[in-house]
Amino acid sequence: MxxxxxxxxxxxxxxxxxxxxxxxxxxxxxxxxxxxxxxxxxxxxxxxxxxxxxxxxxxxxxxxxxxxxxxxxxxxxxxxxxxxxxxxxxxxxxxxxxxxxxxxxxxxxxxxxxxxxxELPDVAGLRGRWGRDVIHCPYCHGWEVRGQRIGVLSTGPMSVHQVLLMRQLSDDVVFFAHTAPPVGAEDRDRLAARGIEVVEGEVVAVETDGDRLSGVRLADGRVVERDALTVATRMxxxxxxxxxxxxxxxxxxxxxxxxxxxxxxxxxxxxxxxxxxxxxxxxxxxxxxxxxxxxxxxxxxxxxxxxxxxxxVERMRARRPFSAAAEARVHEAVAGEHRHGL
Ligand SMILES: Cc1cc2nc3c(=O)[nH]c(=O)nc-3n(C[C@H](O)[C@H](O)[C@H](O)COP(=O)(O)OP(=O)(O)OC[C@H]3O[C@@H](n4cnc5c(N)ncnc54)[C@H](O)[C@@H]3O)c2cc1C
Known part of the structure; x- marks a missing residue:
């Protein structure tokens, strides 16, 4: 029961x-x-x-x-x-x-x-830093990484928007082209005009120093020093x-x-x-x-x-002694009395 x-x-x-x-x-x-x-x-x-x-x-x-x-x-x-x-x-x-x-x-x-x-991009070490120095949202984490060396991992068209938002928080922002389709001419100009360096090449891992992010490793072995990395997830x-x-x-x-x-x-x-x-x-x-x-x-x-x-309402109607038709006649009679000012 x-x-x-x-x-x-x-x-x-x-x-x-x-x-x-x-x-x-x-x-x-x-x-x-x-x-x-x-x-x-x-x-x-x-x-x-x-x-x-x-x-x-x-x-x-x-x-x-x-x-x-x-x-x-x-x-x-x-x-x-x-x-x-x-x-x-x-x-x-x-x-x-x-x-x-x-x-x-x-x-x-x-x-x-x-x-x-x-669902995070397939880059070694991202999950372990997620929500700390691997971040996704400037409003959730931006103030905490302001003025730091920030990277943005490009995964699609929204990544340009993301990097421009991060640029509002720091002068040192790098755009990792990664495996995303190439950025169009208009957006390239936007990045250049805002002093955002574009790093070509696939990102394969994040590097750490103790319990903090220290850089981003590319497939060709280069390491770009960074304090935070911004990614877009599939939600x-x-x-x-x-x-x-x-x-x-x-x-x-x-x-x-x-x-x-x-x-x-x-x-x-x-x-x-x-x-x-x-x-x-x-x-x-x-x-x-x-x-x-x-x-x-x-x-x-x-x-x-x-x-x-x-x-x-159903229960109330079921309890009434009148049939629906009788009830309707009563309503009509009352309405008629009102019409005739009685
Ligand atoms: C790293 C990170 C940082 C963020 N920081 C901020 C921030 O600073 N400010 C901000 O406004 N937003 C922030 N967000 C966004 C925020 O997390 C979401 O807006 C918020 O959690 C959404 O609330 P919700 O109730 O929809 O889902 P959730 O908070 O995710 O709650 C869902 C709950 O359902 C439970 N659940 C799932 N499946 C089952 C099941 N089968 N049975 C029983 N329970 C289940 C989960 O365990 C969880 O407790 C951040 C997000 C991330 C990823």
Whole structure:
């Protein structure tokens, strides 16, 4: 027997980062029973701090999540540490969410906030430095590397944009042409005019000195000294375990990776399932992920409110002694009296 009879929670939230915890908070504060299942690996966990986050600037990523969990619990929300391995919808319309250990949670609605995986370019040593001195985002890490010797690894057309952004942060910026298609004439002029050196040749590894990046090694053996390397990742929504649900990913329109498409507010193509944060918006930073989670939580609550109101109307009508036709005649008679000023 479950807590509510047929189901355990109104909503199960899969993934407890900024998006999932914010969505759960909106639901818990609306007196919805909600459980967040979280595997505990927020995307930014390799980084020292969360930046451009008003009111919590520089907070450690895991501390932010820990605070969010406590805030959620203070409204009765439940946090379950674990991994969701599958989900399906039964004939009764309820979702069954299966956890790694075999536990199954039944819920009326799902919110998917599992984030994304960053697939790094195939260069030796990148993963080990990721989020520290191998970086991707000037707003997350730029201030921390300002004035340093920065490299940008070209992997596609967006790399020119990336190197121009990094140039705003340092006078010493090198563009590694790597294996990307050659830069066009207009962009070459932009790089030259901004004093950005272009280094031709494939990058094969990053060099380290103790626990810090010291340079970039090219296939011909040259080493270019650098303090930080900026890369673009292929961003892939974490949803493979939700295939049974019918939730599919699509190639992102800007070629950034794969995401779950949603309507405004987070409704997916699968009835009863919402998604928010990086799993659908690959570019969302923490603030945007949290805002999208809140919106999705609010929309799920509204959806449940309407379902419950409709069911209440059905029950009310079933209890009335009149037939629908008799009821309509009563309404018409009352309306007639009003028309005649009685
Ligand atoms: C290195 C780095 C640094 C960054 N720095 C910043 C910064 O300074 N400022 C900023 O605003 N943004 C920063 N970002 C972006 C930030 O990480 C994302 O905006 C944010 O994490 C998105 O939140 P989310 O809730 O969508 O996903 P996440 O925070 O990734 O949370 C998803 C959660 O779902 C869990 N999960 C996944 N699969 C399952 C499953 N099957 N079952 C259960 N749980 C699951 C994960 O373990 C994780 O806890 C950075 C990103 C990176 C890579």
């Amino acid at each position: 479950t807590e509510n009879g047929a189901y355990d929670y109104d909503v199960v939230v899969i993934g407890g980062g900024a998006a999932g915890l914010s969505g759960a908070m909106a639901l818990a504060r609306s007196r919805r029973s909600v459980a967040v299942v979280d595997a505990g690996e927020p995307r930014n966990s390799p980084a020292e701090g969360v930046h451009v986050l008003l009111g919590r600037e520089g907070i450690a990523p895991r501390e932010l999540v820990a605070r969010g969990r406590e805030e959620l619990r203070s409204y009765g929300g439940v946090v379950i540490e674990g991994e969701v391995v599958g989900a399906s919808r039964g004939d009764d319309g309820l979702f069954a969410v299966t956890l790694g250990g075999g536990r199954v949670l039944r819920a009326r609605r799902l919110l998917v906030t599992t984030g994304l995986s960053d 892939v929504a974490r949803t493979s375990f939700l295939a049974d649900l019918g939730l599919t990913v699509q190639e992102h329109p800007m070629g950034l990776g794969e995401h779950v498409p949603v309507e405004t507010g987070g409704r997916t193509a699968v009835p009863g399932v919402w998604a928010a944060g990086n799993v659908t918006d690959l570019m969302a930073q923490v603030g945007a992920a949290a805002a999208a989670g809140t919106m999705a939580g609010a929309q799920i609550n509204a959806d449940l409110v309407m379902e419950e109101a409709d069911r209440a």
